Amino acid sequence: MTSKKITLLILLIASYSIVAQQKITLEEIWTGAFRTKGMDELHALKNTNQYTVLDFDRASRSMQIDLYDFETLEKVTTLINTKDFPELESIDNYAFDQSETKILLATHSSPIFRHSFTADYFVYDTKTKSLYKFTNNAIQEPTFSSDGSKIAYAFENNLYVYDTTSKTNLQITQDGQKNKIINGITDWVYEEEFAFVKAFDWNKTGDKIAYIRFDESEVPEFSMDLYNEGLYPSQYVFKYPKAGEKNATVSLHVYDLKTNTSSKINLGNYTDFYIPRIQWTNEANILSAQVMNRHQNNLDLHFIDASSGKTNIVLNEKDKAYIDITDNLTFLSDNSFIWTSEKDGYNHIYHYDKNGKLLNQVTKGNWEVTAYYGFDEKNKTIYFQSVENGSINRDIYSIHISGKKKNRLTSKTGTNDATFSPNFQLFINTYSSATHAPLYTLNDSKTGKELKVIQSNEALESKVAQYNIAPKTFFTLTTEKGHTLNAWSIKPKDFDASKKYPVLMYQYSGPGSQQVANQWNSSNDYWYYMLAQKGYIVICVDGRGTGFKGAEFKKCTYKELGKYEVEDQINAAKVIAKYEYVDASRIGIWGWSYGGFMSSNCILKGNDVFKTAIAVAPVTSWRYYDSIYTERYMQTPQENASGYDDNSPINHVNKLKGNYLLVHGTADDNVHVQNTMKMIEALVQANKQFDWAIYPDKNHGIYGGKTRLQLYTKMTNFIINNL
Structure with a gap:
């Protein structure tokens, strides 16, 4: 072979390698290829200006709780390392007593439902370096008393x-x-x-x-x-x-x-x-x-x-509709308390005295407080997160308890979240956006000034850049009925406005939820980028009923779940269909849980708009769902029968024209597989053709082993074959 041919062959191989690297695969998505680096189990201590992080050493396969100094970010010491205690195989989570000298350590955790689990628990004394197990039973929620002398548990x-x-x-x-x-x-x-x-x-x-x-x-x-x-x-x-x-x-x-x-x-x-x-x-x-x-x-x-x-x-x-429960109730040293409420139409911070007399509405405006971080007694300052800089963004603010001297502490547009030092002089900010992977920095609490970078994900950003994908872009979409809605889109990198593209819409749409948020990629986002590489445009629209735009926008769906949300998705699709680069005959929609309820309704009620729909773990009638959630938004079926039945997809199966994929896990304790079984029977009796997949012993998340890979392969093939 001549040197010229060898050179050409090398160039061809290199070219093929680059092209191959640029294609996102489902195997990569579901084996953690795009996993971000973070600060696991970050705890800010209360008694010293320090924080702890749960670290994992891959070489020794050991876990350790490491103590760091807030000001220097230097590691002070390792509080405990599992390699020193053979009986402690892992640390699933941990909690300190009030003195922060004793630690409750959970291992061998076994999930019960979404949040609950049992585990074997140990107590570790950081002073004596001793570890002991205080019960041989797998227990729930052990909690130290204030002096650390007792532990209550279930x-x-x-x-x-x-x-x-x-x-x-x-x-x-x-x-x-x-x-x-x-x-x-x-x-x-x-x-x-x-x-x-x-x-x-x-x-x-x-x-x-x-x-x-x-x-x-x-x-x-x-x-x-x-x-x-x-x-x-x-x-x-x-x-x-x-x-x-x-x-x-x-x-x-x-x-x-x-x-x-x-x-x-x-x-x-x-x-x-x-x-x-x-x-x-x-x-x-x-x-x-x-x-x-x-x-x-x-x-x-x-x-x-x-x-x-x-x-x-x-x-x-x-409230004329409903009240959302939060964990923001905070008692100050004089037993006055902080409370958050939507009573003026937006979620804001209020200060009451110990007898419940309103002292002050601390925050005001046509925007929402989204997190309450704490109160600095010394400087009478409250720290909080809000969407004042746009409902798709999150920023950190400080404000005097009087409601004066409000100060924005974060400058990067995107999603910011904070962990404050015990003295409130510093905070660790977690920042990300649709184009910036999570960045952990140390910031000054008075000015917000970034002091040091703790952890970045530049390597991941560089890796993602190699795939040559077009970034997610945000915009607002106004329906013909005049509703302006937040949206994002992902287009093919080689997008050509003179061509016609199929569109897959994604949404969740549940009350107070948000999918159009300026933050780093989820696993689903990488799937959307993969679909864009295959020639699809993916669009997400947050319709009425979603959160962070005020109580009126969120609560307009009261007593009629699935009415206005479905209208908005159908009407948004009609607007999208008019884009010159969209093939109006090839618009699909998909969703999971509430989103599955929505996508089912959309292909039925919007059968002239949507060609294809995928519904994963959907509610098909609110009569089958739990009391607290459903009645919060719908009252009871006995009081509001039409609200339940008029917008339940199970009652509209005769309208199916397009391609419909129905997916559920049999061990879903949340949205029971009963929803899908009833929907299947209704579709069968309506003589409608559709596709379905049942996952044995899988819960609402439908995961475990290669389950997610198989599911997303099925959904990808369904989209390619039907949209």
């Missing part, structure tokens, strides 16, 4: 207290029983919809524990067959209150460790109510409890004297 629906001095366990509730009575841990629907598991709390002096008791005896049961590996399937049965059905009866109790007695708190004449949060105030005897009616449009904040049992409603909130 096991098999009962509460226990371990005394670290006497090394003894005390069982403080006796009636816990599966699918009947739960003490101190939430039931399924509270966990899923009020987003908490630990339904107990220590008071400030460590001599009382408040807890919620759930009596779910009369709650209807739901069962799931688990196929596993055995000859016969097993059945998992749990309490699940569907819309309009019986909820667990909840009650509030206080256990006194001095007298070893438990007392039930009389909250008043409530019927069919929720206790979505309990929290001790800074006064050792005063417990706060939020009590909400079943419609979730009336909330009372109780202050309860645990000694006398006397309760006082210090704050009441009403």
Whole structure:
């Protein structure tokens, strides 16, 4: 072979290699090729100006909790390394006691539902370097008392207290029983919809524990067959209150460790109510409890004297639609408190005195507070995150508690999130945008000035750049009905406006949600870039009902889930169809969960607009979904039958014209596979042709092993063949 031919061959091989590198593959997406570097389990300490991070050493296969100095970012020491303790195989998460000298370490975690899990727990004493296991049971939610001398935890629906001095366990509730009575841990629907598991709390002096008791005896049961590996399937049965059905009866109790007695708190004449949060105030005897009616449009904040049992409603909130529960309630040193509310039409920060008298509305404006970070007592300054710089962005701000001296502390447009040092002089900022991978920096809390870079993802940015993809672009879309909606699009790199392209729309659309956000890529985004490489345009539109644009925009879907959201997706598709570079006959839509509910409705009600739809784990009738979520937005089926039925896709199957793929996991404890089975039967009886895939023993996330790879391969092929 001549040297000229060899050179040509080398050039051809190099050229092929470059082209191959530029093609995103599903294997890369689902094997972590685009994983970002971060700061895992970042904890800002309270007593010293330091923070901890959970690090993993791949060489030794060990995990360690490393302590860093906030000002220098230098590593101070390793608090514990699993290689020094063979009995501690891994650290799944950790929590400090108040003195921050003892650490609770979880290992062998076993998930129950979305947030809940059991684990083996150890206590590590950083002073004596000793590690011990305080129970041989796999337990839930262990929590130190204020002085670190005791640990409260849950096991098999009962509460226990371990005394670290006497090394003894005390069982403080006796009636816990599966699918009947739960003490101190939430039931399924509270966990899923009020987003908490630990339904107990220590008071400030460590001599009382408040807890919620759930009596779910009369709650209807739901069962799931688990196929596993055995000859016969097993059945998992749990309490699940569907819309309009019986909820667990909840009650509030206080256990006194001095007298070893438990007392039930009389909250008043409530019927069919929720206790979505309990929290001790800074006064050792005063417990706060939020009590909400079943419609979730009336909330009372109780202050309860645990000694006398006397309760006082210090704050009441009403809403014509519904009230969202948050974790922003914060008690200051004088027992005045911070509260966030949408009562002026946007989510803002309020300051009340200890008796519930409004002292000041701290933040104001036609924008939303999206996170409350804390209060610097010394400088009377509140730190928070908001969308003041555009609803798709997040910035960090400081403001005096009087509502004056507001200061924007972040300068990069995108999504900023903060972890503050104990003295509030510094914060670690996590920044990303659609074009910038997560960047961790140390910033000054007074000026926002960036002091040091802690962790960057420049290597990932360079890797992504090699694929030569066109970045996600943001824009607003106005429908013919005059609704201006946030949107983004991903186009092929070699986009040519003179050509016609097929469009795949993605959305979620659930109340208060957001998919059009200026932040770094998710796994789905890489899939969209892959589809763009195959000649598709991918567009996402956040319609009415989504979040961070004020209460009116979010709550307009009240009592009619799926009406205005579906209208907006159909009308947005009609606008997109008129773009000169869009093939109006090839518009598809897909979504997961609420998004699957939406995509199903869209191909049925918008059968003249959408050619193809994919619905993963969809709700097909709100009658099949849980009470707290559904009734928050719809009231009960008994009160609002038309709201449930008019917009449920299961009632519109006769309208199917296009290509429809229906996907579900059989072990989905959230959106039950019943939704898909009922939809399948309705489609069959309507004599409609469609495609479907059922994933045995997979939950709402449909993952595990090569499951995601297989699912996304199926969806990719479906799109290529049908759009």
